[in-house]
Amino acid sequence: MTRLEFDIQALCAWAPGLESAEDWKRWAREPTAPFSTGRPAIPDVPPNLRRRCGQQDAMLLHVGLRCLKECTVLPPVVVGSRHGEARATRTLLDLLAELEPLSPQRFSLSVHNASAGLLSIVTKNTQMSRSIAAARDTFPAALLEATSVLRRSTHVLLILVDEACPEDYRHYLDERPATFAIGLLLGRGPSYQLELVSQTGEDVPVSGAGLPLPHALEFARWFFGEPDEPLAWRSMHRHWRLRAARDSRIGEFVE
């Protein structure tokens, strides 16, 4: 068994229709997969950059900027996104199919770490940034990555972000498509404890009706809903259990 721990010093979450702590608490009672268009205003982002942002970039910037307001020293950043810039890429693939020219700006902003790069420019944050992708395991992988960064830095900004992928791809998914961003400013400390236990046997692939929510949204449901029970799930051939040592989460939501 491996035991990891961290503090959550600030948390900001945004999804279409879900902005305040109250919105998220209400959502946690009957969680659905947030899905529509609509994006946060991001007034602190200069207009020339704001213009280039898609929905995902805007969500990441919103939660990232809110969390970083709580920092005296800018931290390294870990971003976990399953689909990344899938919408931007799909637009480019359609142009490519017609042998149409690609826009250089659109291309450079279609890389997986595009929105992380935008955040670094807006905040002038020269600390390192890592963007992770791991399909259904994206949230746990990014959490591991963030705890490893915490061994060498006192804080890390962890952002989970995804847009519901373009419709033609949803048929292949093993979870419900969803649009959301969750930013967590993590620090060293014992408030949250993560236990990983290796399990034998295969992870059962999910299919058919009743697809689960992405793990990041299960985390949000737990954070805003049932604080006394640990959050448990299976991924990477392990049982994972996240528990809160003390009950002060809601006070850390930054709007």
Place this chain on the structure above:
Amino acid sequence: MTDRSRYRLVSLGLVSSAGAGPKESEAVLRGESRRPEFTPIQLSNGRNVPFGRVGKGLPAIPEELDRYRSRNNQLLLEAAYQVSRPIDQAIRDFGRDRIGVIIGSSGSGIEEGEKAIVCLRKVGEMPKSYHLDQQDLGSPAFFLAASLDLRGPAYTISTACSSGAKALASARGLIELGLCDAVVCGGADSYSGLTANGFDALGVMSDGFCNPFSANRDGLNLGEGAALFLLSGTEGGVQLLGVGENTDAVHFSAPDPEASGAAECMRLAIQDARLDAGDVDYINLHGTGTLQNDAMEARAITKVFGDVGFRTRRGNGLACSSTKPVTGHTLGAAGAIEAGVCWWLLESRANWLPRHYFDGQYDSKIDPIPLVDEGSQVAPHIILTNSFGFGGSNCSLILGIER
């Protein structure tokens, strides 16, 4: 502060236009055989550009893993076969669940995605052979973990041109966390129309061979390939001594001409390794051959190593070269492939350094840095390798022989 722990790069699998395996790639890296022919690829606008294609036939994806079928994953399989024995030993030593997989990739199997969209537009549905997992960014790590039956954490890092180097940094992190005893780490990227046409749109690709640091340089050549290391938390052999990572935070797709980010990145790596600038014998440059990168990198290297006049503790003087003329710019794989070249120099106790292929006309408008002399006999002990990517994402690695 850094731990006193050790991180050994136990073994390497490598495939690029320079060859399959480090031994096979040696002749062209040394300059003993001709620079590889880069096959022309045609862009959407009809322009032909050289591309560093992997010529050899690649292993087929096993049928039960068909949902991950892509050339990208075939490149990874080729590299994996080259390290299969050390991996089997690691499984015996540590157990499958203690071995992680971290892969850097910018494109994954996007070429499969391109073909799927062409089909969708023509006939109104996706091809039967298509699965989202072929192009999913997480798939390189998942595919490799499934092929090798490794059950530690598996995921992909995707930060454009610094991905492959960052994969090694992340791998070190998983061992430090106590979650893994070893990690299969590296990178892979393969040809895709999206990437080729995208770089063309940025105006950074050359029509001819790339010509790094030359007054006549006019852009990069793309290439494909894969490199995989087995990294373990053990002493001896070639060590991953230090990592520097940071972000320019200035401009999205162009490097900062002041080079402060790149210079600081190299300093961070040197500090992390508890060394001084004078300890570095050889630098494998990012050296893409674009006007902007080479000017910036020359400035950065001068800032860090120029103060000591490029002198080294061992007395031979610092020497630098880019191996991208031999492999092409392999994007998400570059940091790992180039670390692979550096690893081979150390592992084989080489008395040579990789040739810097160019037309010999160093650009007098950029800071002068010492390039590798043809035929020079230097036995490097400490090597620095640079990767500077989109989004201002920088990563420098220091490899050395355990002393």
